[in-house]
Amino acid sequence: MSDRSAVMALIGAGPVGLGLAKALLEHKIPYEYTDYPMPADYPDFPSRQQMLDYLRDYAQKFQLTPHIEFNTKVVMALPLADGRWELELASGEKRVYKGLIVCNGHHWDRRFPNYAGKFEGEFIHSKDYRTPAQLAGKRVLVIGGGNSACDIAAEAARVGKTARISLRRGYWFLPKTLFGIPALLHEAWADPAAQGHRAL
Numbered sequence: 001m002s003d004r005s006a007v008m009a010l011i012g013a014g015p016v017g018l019g020l021a022k023a024l025l026e027h028k029i030p031y032e033y034t035d036y037p038m039p040a041d042y043p044d045f046p047s048r049q050q051m052l053d054y055l056r057d058y059a060q061k062f063q064l065t066p067h068i069e070f071n072t073k074v075v076m077a078l079p080l081a082d083g084r085w086e087l088e089l090a091s092g093e094k095r096v097y098k099g100l101i102v103c104n105g106h107h108w109d110r111r112f113p114n115y116a117g118k119f120e121g122e123f124i125h126s127k128d129y130r131t132p133a134q135l136a137g138k139r140v141l142v143i144g145g146g147n148s149a150c151d152i153a154a155e156a157a158r159v160g161k162t163a164r165i166s167l168r169r170g171y172w173f174l175p176k177t178l179f180g181i182p183a184l185l186h187e188a189w190a191d192p193a194a195q196g197h198r199a200l
């Protein structure tokens with residue numbers, strides 16, 4: 001058993017884990033990304049590669065990389081009576097830490113619904129969608145109404161033979177941009193005090 005009781009364990013080096021690592025290094029909470037904006041030449045909706053580059057730059061800039069143990073899966077986390085945590089790694093190694101912060105994400109693990117009957121066509125998860133070419137000329141049914149679903153349905157409508165979207169309940173759909181500005185950045189939506197100016 002390796003005793004690391006002087007340090008905290010942080011599981012996950014996604015956007016949340018990196019932000020927290022930076023906060024821990026600086027001994028200040030809460031963390032913010034506002035001190036490392038995305039490059040000015042990035043589009044409003046960056047590509048997957050641009051996001052990856054940004055996160056790598058972020059880790060480099062704040063010297064987080066040396067603190068990350070890559071390819072190290074935690075398979076067990078056990079709280080000890082004295083408040084410390086015992087972690088077991090996939091390698092079988094066991095370590096004891098002062099505390100534990102879990103930033104393991106929840107979207108990376110594909111979840112498929114169970115349906116009665118048998119569907120013979122291609123059935124993919126949004127995590128496996130890369131390019132509109134995957135939809136070209138096909139009759140596409142998108143299940144769900146989240147952000148990824150709407151993005152994919154919009155591309156299916158452009159390149160597919162047909163595009164349908166299936167929803168469990170009613171939704172309010174907002175365009176990604178209003179007057180050329182991302183909808184989330186509109187003050188009237190973001191600031192309750194500005195609600196009176198909502199007549200866009």
Ligand SMILES: Cc1cc2nc3c(=O)[nH]c(=O)nc-3n(C[C@H](O)[C@H](O)[C@H](O)COP(=O)(O)OP(=O)(O)OC[C@H]3O[C@@H](n4cnc5c(N)ncnc54)[C@H](O)[C@@H]3O)c2cc1C
Pocket residue numbers: 011012013014015016017072073074075103104105106107108126127128147148
């Ligand atoms: C298909 C898809 C499309 C998306 N599109 C967008 C989008 O357009 N815009 C947007 O803002 N967001 C999008 N998201 C959401 C975005 O990816 C997440 O909100 C974001 O990644 C969450 O960050 P996180 O740090 O919490 O988790 P993650 O980014 O999931 O990071 C978690 C990390 O923890 C590691 N980990 C997990 N378990 C263990 C373990 N046991 N031991 C060690 N390490 C572990 C994982 O390997 C991973 O590196 C999308 C997600 C998906 C799946």
